Amino acid sequence: MKIVVLVKQVPDSGEERTLRADDKTVDRDAATKRMNELDEHAIEEALKLAEANGGEVTLLTMGPGDATDTIRKALSMGPDKAVHVSDDALHGSCAIATSKVLAAALGKLEWDLVLCGAESTDGGVQALPHMLAERLGVGAVTGARKVTVEGATVTVERQTDEGYEVLQTEGPAIVSVWDTINEPRYPSFKLIMAAKKKPVESFALADLGVSADEVGLANATSQVLEFAPKPPRQAGVKITDEGEGGAKLVEYLASEKFV
């Protein structure tokens, strides 16, 4: 079984993140970069499936040159190899352009299953698996808390607010996962040392047959017009109980959509 895991390098969501003043894209230089947290769960699931069924796990990353740090870290969890799509023209690409590039890269790889995190902590669009599935003509089952593969049949428990739904598709397929699916392993010391010897193949746009005028900030389908820092926290609302405290409390909770 051949599995490709989509891995994204993102600014650490635990820190203050900013946009660049010049082109209003994420300021990657100012941020500590790390692997998108949910991608660790996708890698863990891919490794488990490959361990159970035999097979190979390949990472696919689109990102600037320094995304190799994230690729090495991801490889130290156990995947066999990685593909890094990097091209200056990709800077500022929207989700639709990203899906075009990743679909082209996936077209160059052999795979039965693509796994990815349910969302990235920077963009949070959650739509990439569907875009890829559409472009590649395969099924997408998203938001999984459990994945089982039997033959070509992929069964997924999709996590919802109310509980879960059971979805089934015939592979090849794309599955996105939430953090409830597993507990990612620690990278082992041996694999950390082996990671730098694992093959990482690089693709530029030209290798994928994608033209520079289909991607990048200038061709993005969405645009950041303006942005402002989050306002400082307001002082809390104090309700003094003068006989109608309960009602006021409910009113407040309802106005904030807590109930």
Added chain:
Amino acid sequence: MADRLAPLGLLGADALLSDEERAIRDVARRIADEKVRPHIADWFERGTCPARELAKDFGAVGLLGMHLTGYGCAGASAVAYGLTCMELEAADSGVRSLVSVQGALAMYAIWRYGSEEQKSSWLPGMARGELIGCFGLTEPDHGSDPASMATRARRDGEDWVLHGAKMWITNAPIADVSVIWARSDAGVQGFLVPLDTPGVTANEITRKLSLRASVTGEIVLDDVRLPADAVLPGARGLKAPLSCLTEARLGIVWGALGSARDCLETAVDYACEREQFGRPVAAFQLTQAKLADMAVELNKGFLLALHLSRAADTGTLRPEMVSVGKLNNVREALAIARTCRTILGANGISGEYPIMRHAMNLESVLTYEGTSEIHTLVLGQALTGISAFT
């Protein structure tokens, strides 16, 4: 508040590490933060440690015997091993002791002096953390002077018979196998003694006020009969166990820095938040002088540890170099812990903060694996050519 540098960020010493060393360090920090820190105050208070569970967690990432090669060991550098010890001891010295004794004493002794059969039957399970090892050199009446050891090994036909007692043995009450050093007609020799061998008893030493999250014991050997192949074929003379201690001391040189770093980080955070006389304690010059002096010592200790481990990696490390490291880094770590305690005032003695726990642990670290006095005399001998202790 303006940005502040982490104490070990002062010299930018991170730049002296390779990507691989940093990656191993980060995993060690994560495992310490996730598997040890949330529970350590409680373990220490109750005088317990789930050593077997921790060993399995550590074994899964390849942390046990990580600097050894083959037999399921990771084959990492001495620097990576040191950084790992630092991260573990930043959580607690007792947990680092578990790892030091397993990897640098028990596994190292087997790896360096054992037969092929001994290595392949013990090391892989020990690397996975499924088998726990300990190391018996110190005796109730012979600490700094192991040459006077009373434990005897005599031949009886093909068998060996061991008689004596070992004291202050980390991991002994939970161990599967012990490397026991005993005097035979041929001099000091090492033996692999499974703890379930008839005649072996391992009693836990309780009422410790230091290293409470570490299991310590006494091993009594009452005419313990062992097969001929229990002896470590490569080890002859006291220099064999002493070489194991040199190996383990390198971990202590780094480990002590971890305790000190944790104390100093705690003290800086506290001093910046705690207000007296209307301003943070950190704003007082007396506090800043303490913090600055401690950070200077911490960073010097880091450079020293790094130098020693790089020397170990190139095969140029000499025992007296490790004595410099152990003497300095443990002494300074203890001084840092005590000074940090004063910055936290009364809160410094509370188990809610790690400082008093580190200070109590470091009292053991100062003494075990060569007391500070003996290391001082090792240096005295190196400088003068005259031995002051024999």
